Amino acid sequence: xxxxxxxxxxxxxxxxxxxxxxxxxxxxxxxxxxxxxxxxxxxxxxxxxxxxxxxxxxxxxxxxxxxxxxxxxxxxxxxxxxxxxxxxxxxxxxxxxxxxxxxxxxxxxxxxxxxxxxxxxxxxxxxxxxxxxxxxxxxxxxxxxxxxxxxxxxxxxxxxxxxxxxxxxxxxxxxxxxxxxxxxxxxxxxxxxxxxxxxxxxxxxxxxxxxxxxxxxxxxxxxxxxxxxxxxxxxxxxxxxxxxxxxxxxxxxxxx
Amino acid sequence: xxxxxxxxxxxxxxxxxxxxxxxxxxxxxxxxxxxxxxxxxxxxxxxxxxxxxxxxxxxxxxxxxxxxxxxxxxxxxxx
Numbered sequence: 001x002x003x004x005x006x007x008x009x010x011x012x013x014x015x016x017x018x019x020x021x022x023x024x025x026x027x028x029x030x031x032x033x034x035x036x037x038x039x040x041x042x043x044x045x046x047x048x049x050x051x052x053x054x055x056x057x058x059x060x061x062x063x064x065x066x067x068x069x070x071x072x073x074x075x076x077x078x079x080x081x082x083x084x085x086x087x088x089x090x091x092x093x094x095x096x097x098x099x100x101x102x103x104x105x106x107x108x109x110x111x112x113x114x115x116x117x118x119x120x121x122x123x124x125x126x127x128x129x130x131x132x133x134x135x136x137x138x139x140x141x142x143x144x145x146x147x148x149x150x151x152x153x154x155x156x157x158x159x160x161x162x163x164x165x166x167x168x169x170x171x172x173x174x175x176x177x178x179x180x181x182x183x184x185x186x187x188x189x190x191x192x193x194x195x196x197x198x199x200x201x202x203x204x205x206x207x208x209x210x211x212x213x214x215x216x217x218x219x220x221x222x223x224x225x226x227x228x229x230x231x232x233x234x235x236x237x238x239x240x241x242x243x244x245x246x247x248x249x250x251x252x253x254x255x256x
Numbered sequence: 257x258x259x260x261x262x263x264x265x266x267x268x269x270x271x272x273x274x275x276x277x278x279x280x281x282x283x284x285x286x287x288x289x290x291x292x293x294x295x296x297x298x299x300x301x302x303x304x305x306x307x308x309x310x311x312x313x314x315x316x317x318x319x320x321x322x323x324x325x326x327x328x329x330x331x332x333x334x335x
Contacts, residue, residue, distance in 0.1 A: 055313070062268065066257050070271035077319050079303065080312060087309035105261030136260045156262050179258060210264065 051093035054240060057081065058100045063114070063136060065107025076103065078110035085117045095244040097125040098236060099144055105135025108160065112136070112182060115143040119190055124243035128236040129153045129227070139183055141227065142191040146239050148231040151218040155226070157201045158213025192225035280325065287311055289323060297325050 059081075061074030069075055088094050099118060105111070118125055118140065125144035133141045133149070134156040141147050141155070149155070160180050166172055184202075188195045201224065207214045221227040229235065259265060279302060282289040287306035291299035301321045304312060311317055 062261060062263070068275070068277070069268060070275055072271055073268060077303070080319055083306070083309040083312040087311075087313050091310065091313075104263050106259065108258040108260040111260065134262045158262070160258055160260050161265075162258070183260075211262075 051091060053093070053095040053244075054098055054237065055084075055088050055094050055096075056098045056100060057084065058102075059114070059137070059140060060102050061104065061106075063103060063106030063111045065110030067107070076106070078107070078114055081114055082117060085114075085121065089121050089123060094123065096123055096240045097121065097144070098240055099125060099127040099140070101127060101129045101133045101137050101141055102131035103134065103137040103140075104132060105137060108136055108179065108183070110136075111140060112186065115139040115186060119143040124240060126236050126240040126243070128231075128233065129155065129221075132156070136183070138226070139186045139190075142187055145243060146229075147191070147227045148229050148236050148239070149218055149221050149227045150232055151230055153218060155216045155221050156208070156213060157198070157216065158208060158211050159202055161211075187226070191227070194225070197224055198226075282323070282325070287317075289317075291323050291325065293325060294322075299323050299325050 059076045061076060062069055064073075064075040064077050085097075088097055097118070118127075125146075127141045127144040127147045129137070129141050129147070129149040130153055131150075132154050134154070135158065138155055138157060141149075160176065160183070162172070162176055180202075184195060184198055187193065188198055201214045201216070203212055204214045205212055216224065216226065219230055222230055229239075231239075259268065261268065277292060280291050280293050280299065282291055286308060287304060289301055290303040290305065292302050293299045299322070301317065301319050301323050303319060304317050306312070
């Protein structure tokens with residue numbers, strides 16, 4: 001349906017409620033873009049933002065997966081993150097990815113999906129744990145090329161829990177073990193911690209109030225080999241830049 | 257679904273039964289917006305569906321943004 005030039009609305013509506021295609025003339029649209037900007041934003045020309053070199057992905061709250069959580073939770077929607085990671089991977093202007101974590105965990109499959117995506121990117125990535133990187137936040141933190149933890153940040157390592165109707169047969173335990181193995185294997189593959197040490201931390205009693213497991217604060221996470229370094233934002237950005245511009249930092253040497 | 261978190265389940269899932277969501281689908285230029293309608297002709301963007309990954313980097317199309325239900329305004333240029 002072609003629009004008539006004499007009766008063109010100031011702003012071209014892009015929305016159709018019954019799904020029929022509206023063909024807009026591209027030239028007319030471009031001519032009216034400054035006018036449309038003026039009506040909506042009060043400016044004729046929007047500043048052209050060049051794609052930044054470093055993109056930041058913040059993973060906060062609960063990682064929402066297959067189920068929408070009640071609104072009082074702050075969530076990270078993984079279905080939005082995954083295409084963003086694809087876009088970052090294929091956009092030639094973006095050079096690196098900074099992942100900022102402050103999460104209490106969430107859906108195990110969504111978390112592992114994000115972790116696998118980050119670890120399989122060719123663009124360099126650095127993760128920074130601020131506040132907390134608990135439960136499924138641990139695999140996401142170690143998935144990047146280099147990981148940093150703030151001095152006061154914590155990571156809780158605990159076994160996965162099954163709630164609801166549980167059938168009391170050995171197969172239930174085997175299933176739980178298998179699910180747990182997914183997390184353990186990913187973490188040990190992408191960090192310097194050994195499987196025995198990770199399991200030891202996971203099944204430690206007496207450390208957590210309502211659960212089995214342990215809490216690692218800042219430096220402790222580096223000592224066990226889980227995280228690479230204690231640091232903050234400036235260290236993270238510097239490391240990320242050194243990963244995609246190795247010649248810029250003199251004496252950068254090899255990557256640990 | 258295995259919920260792997262330090263927050264206990266009863267706190268995370270409280271309010272589960274009171275969730276009533278009616279979503280509206282808005283068609284954009286090469287994408288679909290799932291919007292939760294609110295008051296005064298505005299809605300909150302819940303999900304963006306598109307095969308173009310670059311759209312997911314647009315700040316105006318992030319979940320949680322307010323979308324006008326009448327026009328589905330977005331600030332992309334040249335798309």
